[in-house]
Amino acid sequence: MPYTKIMIHLVWSTKNRIPILRNEIRPAILDHIRTNAREKGIYIDLINCHLDHVHCLISLGREQSISKVAGLIKGESSRWMNLEKLGPGKVIWQEEYFAVSVSESHIQRVRNYIWNQDRHHQKKTFQLEYEEFIRQYGFEELG
Numbered sequence: 749m750p751y752t753k754i755m756i757h758l759v760w761s762t763k764n765r766i767p768i769l770r771n772e773i774r775p776a777i778l779d780h781i782r783t784n785a786r787e788k789g790i791y792i793d794l795i796n797c798h799l800d801h802v803h804c805l806i807s808l809g810r811e812q813s814i815s816k817v818a819g820l821i822k823g824e825s826s827r828w829m830n831l832e833k834l835g836p837g838k839v840i841w842q843e844e845y846f847a848v849s850v851s852e853s854h855i856q857r858v859r860n861y862i863w864n865q866d867r868h869h870q871k872k873t874f875q876l877e878y879e880e881f882i883r884q885y886g887f888e889e890l891g
Contacts, residue, residue: 754808755793755850757858759801759881760822763840765874767799773834781825790817793855796862798869803862805850814847846878848885 762768769777778795781802785792790812793805806817822841829839850858861868869877881887 750810752808752810755855756806756808756814756847757850758804758806758814758818758845758847760818760845761801761842761874763842765800768835768839769797769799777825777829777834780828781821784824785821788820790820794859794862796865798865798874801874803865805855805858805862818845818847846881
């Protein structure tokens with residue numbers, strides 16, 4: 749049997765970065781995403797969010813792709829949030845997402861970063877963080 753450990757830092761935001769992920773609903777949303785992912789065979793090492801975006805550290809299974817995992821997590825979670833009426837209106841995730849591999853030696857640093865989102869965003873907006881990710885990892889924005 750093949751053994752794989754491919755850790756991915758996955759980040760996605762609400763449509764138009766609307767700040768709907770309020771403190772009072774975050775635990776339910778994150779718990780639901782974890783449970784749903786587990787049912788679909790998606791391993792989430794750590795997940796956390798801030799008002800307008802979600803950070804996830806996942807381990808890709810040997811037959812999983814980033815786009816498939818992101819689609820499953822995002823699609824089902826927005827459907828559930830809308831059924832539960834957790835947003836001020838219809839909850840929609842932006843189509844795009846950010847995903848980068850994480851080396852074994854950096855896993856704990858990424859976990860700390862994900863865990864401390866509220867503290868981190870007291871100093872830096874998600875927009876600024878996003879622009880830094882694009883530059884740091886050599887991505888170019890499309891469109």
